[in-house]
Amino acid sequence: MFNSVMNAPPFWHNGPAPGAFYNFPGASTTPQDFRQHSQAPVTTATSIVALQYKTGVVIAGDMLGSYGSLARYRNCPRILKVNDNIILGAGGDYADFQYVKDIIEQKIIDEDCLDDGFKLKPKSLYCWLTRIMYNRRSKFDPFWNNFVVGGIQDGEPFLGTVDKLGTAYADKIICTGYGAYIAVPLLRDAVEKNPNLTKVEARQLVEKCMEVLYYRDARSFPKYQIATIDETEGAVVEGPIDVNQNWNLAHMIQ
Amino acid sequence: MSLVQPEMRPHYPDYATAPTQHHFSPYADNGGSVVAIAGDDFVVIGADTRLSAGFSIYTRDQNKLFRLSDTTVLGCSGCWCDTLTLTRILTARMQMYQQEHNKVMTTPACAQMLSTMLYYKRFFPYYISNILVGLDNEGKGCVYSYDPIGHCEKATYRAGGSAGALLQPLLDNQIGLKNMQNVGDSKLSLERALAVLKDVFISAAERDIFTGDSILINVITKDGIQDYSFQLRKD
Numbered sequence: 001m002f003n004s005v006m007n008a009p010p011f012w013h014n015g016p017a018p019g020a021f022y023n024f025p026g027a028s029t030t031p032q033d034f035r036q037h038s039q040a041p042v043t044t045a046t047s048i049v050a051l052q053y054k055t056g057v058v059i060a061g062d063m064l065g066s067y068g069s070l071a072r073y074r075n076c077p078r079i080l081k082v083n084d085n086i087i088l089g090a091g092g093d094y095a096d097f098q099y100v101k102d103i104i105e106q107k108i109i110d111e112d113c114l115d116d117g118f119k120l121k122p123k124s125l126y127c128w129l130t131r132i133m134y135n136r137r138s139k140f141d142p143f144w145n146n147f148v149v150g151g152i153q154d155g156e157p158f159l160g161t162v163d164k165l166g167t168a169y170a171d172k173i174i175c176t177g178y179g180a181y182i183a184v185p186l187l188r189d190a191v192e193k194n195p196n197l198t199k200v201e202a203r204q205l206v207e208k209c210m211e212v213l214y215y216r217d218a219r220s221f222p223k224y225q226i227a228t229i230d231e232t233e234g235a236v237v238e239g240p241i242d243v244n245q246n247w248n249l250a251h252m253i254q
Numbered sequence: 255m256s257l258v259q260p261e262m263r264p265h266y267p268d269y270a271t272a273p274t275q276h277h278f279s280p281y282a283d284n285g286g287s288v289v290a291i292a293g294d295d296f297v298v299i300g301a302d303t304r305l306s307a308g309f310s311i312y313t314r315d316q317n318k319l320f321r322l323s324d325t326t327v328l329g330c331s332g333c334w335c336d337t338l339t340l341t342r343i344l345t346a347r348m349q350m351y352q353q354e355h356n357k358v359m360t361t362p363a364c365a366q367m368l369s370t371m372l373y374y375k376r377f378f379p380y381y382i383s384n385i386l387v388g389l390d391n392e393g394k395g396c397v398y399s400y401d402p403i404g405h406c407e408k409a410t411y412r413a414g415g416s417a418g419a420l421l422q423p424l425l426d427n428q429i430g431l432k433n434m435q436n437v438g439d440s441k442l443s444l445e446r447a448l449a450v451l452k453d454v455f456i457s458a459a460e461r462d463i464f465t466g467d468s469i470l471i472n473v474i475t476k477d478g479i480q481d482y483s484f485q486l487r488k489d
Contacts, residue, residue, distance in 0.1 A: 137280050166335035171313040
């Protein structure tokens with residue numbers, strides 16, 4: 001009588017089949033007004049290495065824009081001077097970074113136009129970044145970035161970071177991406193042995209970390225930028241700097 | 255029939271034909287534990303200072319105790335980005351109340367507000383385990399604990415966060431004196447509460463990788479809030 005047990009005919013025309021739900025005629029039940037959010041990152045930048053020393057902050061990041069495993073763009077600056085008392089580094093999606101960077105730069109222009117002598121402070125930018133990142137994650141449409149904010153506020157150095165969820169913390173040592181696994185242990189060890197680093201020592205440490213990261217992080221690049229900020233010399237972004245490569249050991253690795 | 259068996263080929267993620275899928279979760283587990291113990295005229299709350307994600311330690315020095323008034327302190331652990339947001343709104347609400355009513359919000363009122371604020375986000379919750387402590391209207395120490403969607407319970411002692419399940423039975427034994435024979439109903443002293451609080455965190459740091467580095471302790475009495483810190487193991 002039935003073709004198969006699985007395909008019993010409906011009780012009546014357009015009615016439910018035994019054990020099945022009634023399909024009401026008319027509007028389809030599939031939603032039409034949805035938006036696809038939370039896309040994946042496309043062109044990405046890797047680790048940021050940042051260190052706070054006695055009187056200031058150093059932030060470094062290489063200049064590679066990766067397209068998955070392809071080393072696609074090799075001249076992508078992602079360390080910037082925001083104003084005289086803030087430097088900023090970014091990792092993750094490069095397009096999202098450029099979008100946020102444009103907003104920050106416009107904020108600085110608007111502030112300069114007021115001409116009241118007030119300037120954005122590092123903790124204010126850090127707090128603001130926390131809010132925009134949390135706001136976008138709550139819309140399921142995150143900015144796929146890690147931001148590292150460095151600066152001088154009330155004569156004290158400040159170093160803080162915000163990730164794509166809005167998770168934020170301030171510390172003397174901050175590394176994102178692979179740097180969190182490779183550079184943080186090197187830096188924590190060095191700072192434990194010498195808690196009051198000078199600017200030169202801090203820079204040398206960060207340069208060493210960029211070298212080690214270049215050896216081990218497959219998404220890294222031997223060309224990088226370093227930004228430093230302190231009260232005497234202000235905010236300076238240097239680079240492109242080349243990694244001091246030393247492959248003398250290479251022949252010993254089987 | 256092909257010469258190479260497809261399933262014999264090794265899988266290299268970088269050369270896979272399908273694009274790598276990055277899934278997005280709005281929540282993170284940043285660990286941390288909070289313990290609170292109330293006495294007749296005091297309340298102590300402690301939280302560890304480790305902020306972590308998986309096997310990484312973000313920072314070893316993160317305060318998770320938020321002073322809402324001179325008699326109220328909130329301890330938070332769980333999703334750190336939610337904690338930052340919730341505490342920011344809470345401080346704003348405390349200020350609004352103060353300016354509207356020209357008095358500081360009491361601890362029981364604050365406890366009710368926190369419950370309401372958490373339930374307001376019932377269908378996209380703040381992923382935080384909260385413990386609110388303070389002195390009630392009679393000056394007695396009180397502890398309120400919450401689940402992420404706003405269920406509130408008043409207690410005299412509570413452990414919450416990543417080592418909450420590890421520590422609560424220890425507190426039941428040492429503070430609650432549960433299922434014990436021949437124990438007097440002597441009052442809990444501040445010294446005893448502080449000693450137990452420290453011991454309890456030392457125990458948590460042994461077994462819970464999300465708890466460690468150090469603890470910050472707030473002691474609330476009618477004279478105000480005092481800060482103490484205590485070092486834990488850092489591995």
